[in-house]
Amino acid sequence: MVTATQFRGSTSGDVVETSFVLPEIQPDEVLVRVTHSGLCGSDIHMLKLPLVLGHEGIGIIEQAGSACTRLKVGDRVGWGPANETCGNCSYCMSGKDAYCLTPKMYGVDGYDTHGSVCSHAVRKEQWLFNIPDALSAADAAPLMCGGGTVWVPLVDQCKPYERVGIVGLGGLGHLAIQFASKMGCEVVVFSSTDDKRDEALRLGAAEFYATNGTTDYSTLGVAKPIDRLIITTSAKFNLGLFYPVLARNAIILPLSVDGGDLVAPYMPTVLHGHSIVGSCICSRLPQAQMLDFAARHKIYCVVENYPMTLQGVTEAVDRLRNGQMRYRAVIAWES
The missing domain is CATH 3.90.180.10 (Medium-chain alcohol dehydrogenases, catalytic domain)
Known part of the structure; x- marks a missing residue:
């Protein structure tokens, strides 16, 4: 005992x-x-x-x-x-x-x-x-939930030739940037302020946009439309904010744990063919694959x-x- x-x-x-x-x-x-x-x-x-x-x-x-x-x-x-x-x-x-x-x-x-x-x-x-x-223990521990949380939507929904937008650079976001860039995706980071720009680029982002104070995201100057949008921030906002920078048939993947309702504009979602897809924790096989990928590609926390x-x-x-x-x-x- x-x-x-x-x-x-x-x-x-x-x-x-x-x-x-x-x-x-x-x-x-x-x-x-x-x-x-x-x-x-x-x-x-x-x-x-x-x-x-x-x-x-x-x-x-x-x-x-x-x-x-x-x-x-x-x-x-x-x-x-x-x-x-x-x-x-x-x-x-x-x-x-x-x-x-x-x-x-x-x-x-x-x-x-x-x-x-x-x-x-x-x-x-x-x-x-x-x-x-x-993998050190300090790198491995956050991967057991946080790593698996971002890994599943990336491998299930994102192709290497797609532009993947990541909203928020925090506990989930800094892992999502690394995984997506190592998978070959073109990573575009959206964060509230410009403070984390250099860090996002070091982690593997190709582009960075600060959104604080912007109500029309078409004015952000995003180079090309975003194919997949992964939301890692816990802040709640109308998903329609990002619609001006999304490609047709974009997939939006909210990952943070919170209550309340998701809000999105009805007709633009229908007309542009957007999908909003939930994603649970990792199943066993992708979790094991994620750990192997992280070790081989030197993903760190x-x-x-x-x-x-x-x-x-x-x-x-x-x-x-x-x-x-x-x-x-x-x-x-x-x-």
């Missing part, structure tokens, strides 16, 4: 440190000693629930169940929001297990212990991923590092909640 240190949300919205005796592993489970955890924007939505925070875990397997065949003790692994799927529904059987009808995942199946801001965790082998040696202590976790949560994080937080146990 292992007693894990865990950092949970609470009804007050404060981070609390707790201890929890983990259950014995089942034949298809492993015990992971957590070394690092990313902190994602969606964690902020969970702060008033008493669940273990975090869903971007990296760690070392300390025990493996008798039925585990893919992973072994000593392997460095990572996991994202999903912890278990049924394996039998039409989505699971067609390789779209992220859309399983009865998933067990972070924040969905109640007040659970599926989080990653902790010392140890029990996980199903099914949803664990080997971390390539070429811009992170702030924090210790896995109550003070460190609280500081990271506060900076993320206040919009001060640049761009992802990684919380780590001291070696």
Whole structure:
């Protein structure tokens, strides 16, 4: 029996440190000693629930169940929001297990212990991923959710010869720029101010446009129409703002987690043949492919590092909640 240190949300919205005796592993489970955890924007939505925070875990397997065949003790692994799927529904059987009808995942199946801001965790082998040696833990942790979030729409919807617009240069945006440019796409970044222009170009963008104060985006001077528009910012706006710079049959892909409604102009959407496409977390195969691609193409994360202590976790949560994080937080146990 292992007693894990865990950092949970609470009804007050404060981070609390707790201890929890983990259950014995089942034949298809492993015990992971957590070394690092990313902190994602969606964690902020969970702060008033008493669940273990975090869903971007990296760690070392300390025990493996008798039925585990893919992973072994000593392997460095990572996991994202999903912890278990049924394996039998039409989505699971067609390789779209992220859309399983009865998933067990972070924040969905109640007040659970599926989080990653902790010392140890029990996980199903099914949803664990080997971390390539070429990826540091600080780079790998944000990829377990943030990386997968931008990877799926890029590989599903974007071709190498297309112009891909990325709205927002933050936790998701700085990864989307790198992935899209390494895939061969012409990357066009839209950000509110000019402050991040040089950084966007260093990450792989071909063009950069500051939108603050502009109400008619046809005046931005965008060189050619945008084929695919990936929205990574959490700011809400009428999607019609971007219609003047979109190609016909453009696809708009909103990725951030938020409430409320998407707003788009009806007739221009119909007449121009635009599509608005939702995208869930990565299924298992594309997640593994994303990690391999990131290692081979040296995708990196811009992170702030924090210790896995109550003070460190609280500081990271506060900076993320206040919009001060640049761009992802990684919380780590001291070696």
